[in-house]
Amino acid sequence: xxxxxxxxxxxxxxxxAPPVILLVEDNPADVRMIREALEVTRLPHELYVVDxxxxxxxxxxxxxxxxxxxxxDLVLLDLNIPKVHGHDVIAKLRAEPAxxxxxxxxxxGSRLEKDIDRSFALHADEHIIKPTRLYEYVxxxxxxxxxxxxxxx
Amino acid sequence: MRGGTRLWPAVFIGAAAVNFxxxxxxxxxxxxxxxxxLEAVLGAYAARYLFGAGRDPFDRPAQIFQFVGVAxxxxxxxxxxxxxxxxxxxxxxxxxxxxxxLTWWLGDAAGILxxxxxxxxxxxxxxxxxxxxxxxxxxxxALALGSICVLFYxxxxxxxxxxxxxxxxLPLLAWAALRFSEREVATACAIVAGVTVFQASQGGGxxxxxxxxxxxxxxxxxxxxLTTTSLALAVAMQALRRSAQALRAAREEMEQFVDxxxxxxxxxxxxxxxxxxxxxxxxxxxxxxxxxxxxxxVIRSASRMERLIEDMVAVSRAGRGALAPTVAESEAALxxxxxxxxxxxxxxxxxxxxxxxxxxxxxxxxxxxxxxxxVGNAVKFRGKDAPRVHVSAKRAGEDWQFSVQDNGIxxxxxxxxxxxEMFERxxxxxxxxxxxxxxxxxxxxxxxxxxxxxxxxxxxxxxxFHFTLPPAGEEAYG
Numbered sequence: 001x002x003x004x005x006x007x008x009x010x011x012x013x014x015x016x017a018p019p020v021i022l023l024v025e026d027n028p029a030d031v032r033m034i035r036e037a038l039e040v041t042r043l044p045h046e047l048y049v050v051d052x053x054x055x056x057x058x059x060x061x062x063x064x065x066x067x068x069x070x071x072x073d074l075v076l077l078d079l080n081i082p083k084v085h086g087h088d089v090i091a092k093l094r095a096e097p098a099x100x101x102x103x104x105x106x107x108x109g110s111r112l113e114k115d116i117d118r119s120f121a122l123h124a125d126e127h128i129i130k131p132t133r134l135y136e137y138v139x140x141x142x143x144x145x146x147x148x149x150x151x152x153x
Numbered sequence: 154m155r156g157g158t159r160l161w162p163a164v165f166i167g168a169a170a171v172n173f174x175x176x177x178x179x180x181x182x183x184x185x186x187x188x189x190x191l192e193a194v195l196g197a198y199a200a201r202y203l204f205g206a207g208r209d210p211f212d213r214p215a216q217i218f219q220f221v222g223v224a225x226x227x228x229x230x231x232x233x234x235x236x237x238x239x240x241x242x243x244x245x246x247x248x249x250x251x252x253x254x255l256t257w258w259l260g261d262a263a264g265i266l267x268x269x270x271x272x273x274x275x276x277x278x279x280x281x282x283x284x285x286x287x288x289x290x291x292x293x294x295a296l297a298l299g300s301i302c303v304l305f306y307x308x309x310x311x312x313x314x315x316x317x318x319x320x321x322x323l324p325l326l327a328w329a330a331l332r333f334s335e336r337e338v339a340t341a342c343a344i345v346a347g348v349t350v351f352q353a354s355q356g357g358g359x360x361x362x363x364x365x366x367x368x369x370x371x372x373x374x375x376x377x378x379l380t381t382t383s384l385a386l387a388v389a390m391q392a393l394r395r396s397a398q399a400l401r402a403a404r405e406e407m408e409q410f411v412d413x414x415x416x417x418x419x420x421x422x423x424x425x426x427x428x429x430x431x432x433x434x435x436x437x438x439x440x441x442x443x444x445x446x447x448x449x450x451v452i453r454s455a456s457r458m459e460r461l462i463e464d465m466v467a468v469s470r471a472g473r474g475a476l477a478p479t480v481a482e483s484e485a486a487l488x489x490x491x492x493x494x495x496x497x498x499x500x501x502x503x504x505x506x507x508x509x510x511x512x513x514x515x516x517x518x519x520x521x522x523x524x525x526x527x528v529g530n531a532v533k534f535r536g537k538d539a540p541r542v543h544v545s546a547k548r549a550g551e552d553w554q555f556s557v558q559d560n561g562i563x564x565x566x567x568x569x570x571x572x573x574e575m576f577e578r579x580x581x582x583x584x585x586x587x588x589x590x591x592x593x594x595x596x597x598x599x600x601x602x603x604x605x606x607x608x609x610x611x612x613x614x615x616x617x618f619h620f621t622l623p624p625a626g627e628e629a630y631g
Contacts, residue, residue, distance in 0.1 A: 029424045036431055109420055132423045132459055134430030 018044035019073035019148040022059055024089065025107075026051040026081050030130065034076065034107070037137035043145045046070070053084025057092055060099055072102065073148045077124075079108040079115060087115075090122040103147040107140075180242060188234030196227040196265070211273070211335060213392060217385040221266065221377075228261035256370060263373035266380050267339075267346045274336040290332060298325055298341055302348045319349070319375055326383035331390055338387040342380040349376060411469040415462045422462070425455045464590040471519065471597040478602065480625040481517040483524075483555070484510040487544055490524035494532070503532045503540035510546050511553050512625035519598045520622075524557075526591040527618050531559035536613060552604065553624055558617040564610040572608070595620070 021038070025031050031049055038045055048069070050056050058064040060072050075093070079086035086106060093099050106119045106127040119127040125147055131137045211217060236254040301321055322345055329337045353368050429452045437445060487507060491498065498505060505528060513520070524544070531542040543558045564572060573592045592606075599606040599620045610616035 029428075033424070033427045033431070037427075040434070109416065109423070111416075130423055132419075132426045132456075134427055134434065137427065 018046045019145065020046050020048065020070045021074045021076060021145075022056065022072040023047060023049045023076045024051070024053065024056040024081055024086070025049065025076070025078045027078070030078070033137065034141070037134060038141050040134070040138045041142045041145065043142060045145060048072075052082040053086065053089045055083075056081075056089050057084065060093055060102065061096065072099075074144060075102060075104045076107050076144065077104060079106060079110055079119075087118050087122055090119070090124050094123050103144070105144045105147065180238075184238030184242075185235040188231040188238070191234065192227040192231035192261070195230060196223060199223040199227070211270075211384070211388045211391075214385040214389045217381060217388055220269075221381050224262045224265040224269070225258075228258050228265060231261050232258035252366065256366060259370060259373045259377075263346075263377045266377045267343050270335065270339040270380065270384055271343045274334070274339040287332065291337070294325070294328060294333070294337070297328075298322075298344065301325060302344065322379065323383075326379060327386060330383045330386035333387075334391060335384060335387045338383045339380070342376070342383060345379065346376040408469045411465055415466045418462055419459070422455055422459055426452060426459070429455065464594070467522075468590050468594050468597065471522070471594045471601070478514050478516055480512050481515040481520050482510075483513050483515075483520060483546065483553075483622075486515075486517055486520040487524045487528075489521045490528060493521075493525050494529055497529060497532055501532050501535060501540050503535070503542060505532075505542045505544070507543065508545040510544065510555075513553055513622040514625050515602050515622050519601070523595050523598045523620070526595050527557040527620075530591060531557055531561060531616070531618075534559070534561040534616070536560065536562050536615075549621060551624065552621040554619055554621050556617050556619050558615065560615045563612045563614045564608060564616050565612050566610070569608055569610075573606070 023031065023034055025034065035047060035049075038047060048059065050059055055066070056075070056077070059066045059069050060075065062069050062071070077086045077089060081089075084092075086108065090104055090106075093102060093104065103125045104123075106124045107130055108115070108127070109130050110116075111129055116127045126144065128140050128144075131140060211220075232254055236250060236257055239253075240250050326338060326341060329341050349372055353372050429448055433440075433445070433448055433452075437448075440448060484507070487510060491505060497503075528542055528544065532540045538560060541560045544555065545558070546553050546555045548554070573596050595618075596606050599622070602622055604621040604623070606618065606620040608616055608618050
């Protein structure tokens with residue numbers, strides 16, 4: 001964790017800062033489940049939750065109500081969210097040079113092939129269909145956290 | 154009929170004027186006009202009563218025959234009023250009144266039967282229009298109709314007197330009824346009627362052998378019969394096409410509903426399973442033995458429901474969507490299926506072998522799913538011995554016939570039909586793993602490729618499932 005995702009050295013005072021996860025999810029049950037499953041992974045992380053696409057863009061861009069927000073290291077993104085659809089969030093984030101390589105993992109209930117294809121066409125790192133079992137959730141989230149380590153290594 | 158009953162004064166004036174200008178006295182003309190007007194008004198009322206105002210009149214073949222009844226009834230009134238008036242005025246000249254009355258009646262009815270459908274067909278909604286793709290066929294039909302009219306109605310008379318070959322038009326009208334719509338049928342009938350009447354008035358045509366009055370009578374009956382029969386056929390075909398269309402639409406709607414419903418059920422189910430897992434993880438100790446058992450039932454039931462829903466979606470999808478038949482290596486499809494089945498195969502120490510397998514014309518993903526279901530079943534329904542499954546293929550006429558043979562528990566022939574139905578399981582030996590839709594999916598996949606799936610088996614003698622697929626290199630189908 002010596003470098004941030006942009007290659008700018010983090011302050012030496014916090015070499016072990018846990019990765020910041022931004023969860024974009026409007027379903028409270030899913031938020032709770034993902035929070036719990038992340039804990040079960042026992043991997044260090046810091047979770048922030050917003051419940052619509054517009055807030056997600058503001059958080060990552062550290063604009064509006066989120067000027068004080070930490071820099072996100074990983075975005076977990078539902079597709080059917082209010083205001084800005086998940087796929088449009090990916091497109092907008094990928095278009096910003098400052099956040100271009102930020103790991104984005106779609107986590108959605110949609111099994112539609114067209115949704116999956118679109119996620120990858122927009123360069124999401126992964127499209128995960130929300131698992132039905134806890135151990136699957138834990139595995140998927142551990143994988144997503146692994147993306148941060150790989151990207152910043 | 155379309156104008157409804159409000160137009161009667163116009164009809165009255167028109168009919169009276171026409172008759173006045175032809176030959177009759179003013180009184181006679183007024184009487185005939187009154188008869189014709191009464192006919193039209195009654196016809197319009199009857200039509201509205203039978204078919205409903207504003208709708209397309211001919212939805213069912215029965216309506217054609219009701220329409221014939223109306224036409225005969227209305228013409229009867231007009232003919233009676235007119236002949237009666239003329240007879241009373243002594244304007245009929247020589248000849249029996251009855252013959253005049255009969256000619257008038259049938260002539261009038263035939264006129265209605267030919268002209269009314271023509272008007273209705275051409276002024277009705279465009280739904281009965283022939284599709285553009287049939288333009289060529291329509292041209293061929295017009296050519297054939299013209300040829301028959303020319304050959305048999307106008308000129309052709311071998312050895313002097315023309316033969317009554319009017320029936321030759323029947324297959325042509327059947328063609329029009331089966332392939333086109335009421336519009337083409339009514340038009341063809343009108344053309345035939347026009348040509349026949351014209352020829353008869355010139356002393357020629359298929360009925361020239363008879364004297365004029367009898368020729369006219371026969372001709373009118375002939376034309377009315379042609380029109381009625383072919384229109385009934387056309388309407389029946391139209392109704393058939395509409396039901397097929399409605400059936401397709403209903404099926405599509407049903408399958409979409411399955412998709413949406415499945416998705417909506419999956420979400421709460423996901424929460425049940427996830428939070429049950431979490432409950433067991435975090436509070437398993439407190440729940441104790443019995444509480445843990447209860448929770449186990451919840452999880453197992455919810456898991457089973459999840460599989461049922463997934464299979465429901467799989468069945469619905471196997472039967473629809475764009476089939477993508479390409480040249481598929483059936484050996485590769487089997488290999489892919491075996492990768493998915495590895496856990497099951499290893500667990501049962503099963504031995505799966507195969508002969509040389511051909512290329513076929515099929516959707517590779519569906520073919521893989523087919524092998525996965527059949528080989529999976531062959532392993533699951535095992536006997537005491539380690540399962541041995543053999544997949545082979547041989548030519549069966551044009552097609553390839555595949556066989557998946559096992560040494561499992563076999564199936565009593567009494568159950569051959571039942572096992573291909575949805576959600577049917579013969580025994581619960583396979584427990585929670587199976588939902589009983591596998592073979593239903595297989596049947597749908599094979600049938601979508603134009604093939605057939607069947608089974609040969611006996612209890613404790615193993616089972617062999619056979620299916621056929623078209624060989625590679627055929628034109629696309631489906």
